[in-house]
Amino acid sequence: MEIKEIEDLIKAVSKFPGLGPKSAKRIILKLINNKNEIMKPTINALLDVYKNISRCNYCGVLKSSKDECNGFDNCQNLQKKFSKICVVENISDQWSIEGSNIFSGYFHILGGTISGTVDKNQRLIIESLVERVKKQNIDEVIVATSATVEGQTTAYYIEETLKNLNVKISKLAQGLPVGGEIESLDDGTLFSAFKNRTEL
Numbered sequence: 096m097e098i099k100e101i102e103d104l105i106k107a108v109s110k111f112p113g114l115g116p117k118s119a120k121r122i123i124l125k126l127i128n129n130k131n132e133i134m135k136p137t138i139n140a141l142l143d144v145y146k147n148i149s150r151c152n153y154c155g156v157l158k159s160s161k162d163e164c165n166g167f168d169n170c171q172n173l174q175k176k177f178s179k180i181c182v183v184e185n186i187s188d189q190w191s192i193e194g195s196n197i198f199s200g201y202f203h204i205l206g207g208t209i210s211g212t213v214d215k216n217q218r219l220i221i222e223s224l225v226e227r228v229k230k231q232n233i234d235e236v237i238v239a240t241s242a243t244v245e246g247q248t249t250a251y252y253i254e255e256t257l258k259n260l261n262v263k264i265s266k267l268a269q270g271l272p273v274g275g276e277i278e279s280l281d282d283g284t285l286f287s288a289f290k291n292r293t294e295l
């Protein structure tokens with residue numbers, strides 16, 4: 096028996112990363128069986144995120160429209176003065192690095208690599224990186240792109256873009272497995288990659 100509303104929801108939820116139709120069905124049943132306890136708060140939270148959350152088009156972090164781009168003082172509200180910027184491809188990379196507590200500084204989220212952006216409507220934000228380095232008194236840019244061909248090409252491009260500025264540019268150490276994406280690294284690997292980063 097097909098119920099259109101449910102089929103539509105299964106189709107939508109099956110697109111989530113790591114979920115297929117089977118787990119989508121389990122999630123949806125759970126929601127239906129717990130309308131007030133789970134479904135309602137989920138809908139409200141989703142709506143809030145839909146309405147309020149977007150990427151800062153200057154530094155790339157996610158922000159709520161209720162706040163300045165603060166997250167943690169990343170680009171506008173500079174109460175904390177850091178001297179380093181860590182450049183990553185995606186927000187998931189930023190989250191991994193934050194979660195491992197190995198870096199304190201600003202982030203700059205490119206939004207993909209030069210061969211492919213995650214969000215089709217968005218260009219890589221590289222001009223603003225140059226501006227940030229100049230304006231925010233940055234002494235080191237740590238390029239933490241993936242150990243993939245695209246990631247390394249992007250790193251090279253950033254290096255070329257920044258090389259005439261008075262700033263140290265470094266890259267994560269070779270400890271990164273080839274093809275390794277930042278978000279999939281364990282904290283130990285990430286830690287040694289940061290610690291042993293090399294100047295370009």
Ligand SMILES: [Zn+2]
Pocket residue numbers: 151152153154155156164169170171
């Ligand atoms: Zn920002």
